[in-house]
Amino acid sequence: MAEASGNLNYQGLFIQLNKRYSSGFQLGASYTFSTARDDAPESNGPDPLVLSDPSNRTTDLGRSWGDVKQTFRFSMVARPSVRTRSRKLSAILNGNQLGVIIFADSGEVQNIVTNFDLNRDGVFGNTGPDRPVGVPRNSLRIAAFFNVDLRISRSFRIGDDRSIEIYAEAANAFNGKFLSSYGSTSLAGSNLTSSLVNPVTGQLRGPLPDFNLGVLNWRPMRQIQLGVKVYF
Helix, strand or coil: CCCCCCCEEEEEEEEEEEEEEECCEEEEEEEEEEEEEECCCCCCCCCCCCCCCCCCHHHHCEECCCCCCEEEEEEEEECCCCCCCCHHHHHHHCCEEEEEEEEEECCCEECCEECCCCCCCCCCCCCCCCCCCCCCCCCEECCCEEEEEEEEEEEEECCCCCEEEEEEEEECCCCCCCEEEECCCEECCCCCCCCCECCCCCCECCCCCCHHHCCEEECCCCEEEEEEEEEC
């Protein structure tokens, strides 16, 4: 029997601040503090779209794939207008624009599974879905993430109705090194005597391994783009 139901509980606090564009300046900022729990593995996450125990949904009750405790976003566009008596100085100080986007979160989640059919229901593999006893679904949280994107541009008039813009954009401007996911969080559970997970009882024989010592997937490094636009 295929079933497409599930129960999700989301609770959150959302705070937002916006300043409309005026005097060459605008900004927007938001902060979210939330929690999300469900009993339905997601097709878009690392879990297969199956339950650990089809007869009992509460077995899979745990953090949702999108459960990120804290999220912060900030964006700003500044295009200052400066008046001076010097035409040359005015030409230098005006026509510049700075754009900033800052994003930070407290870390996404990832599932810890075994490569063995612990409950003998016929559904297993290198990605689970069976988990060791006492390990909730999506219980592993990845390190916090912080990113800054910048855009700087300069405009020049080349006629009454034409202008040219020279710009530089930098994604991950400070070239931060941030983890996106672990290459594998599947634990061995097929050997009766030596596997970390006991294939008979489903219990761990020792502490969870340090997944930082395995294969790591990283977010993109700094990327810089230079360009020219002509408006006519």
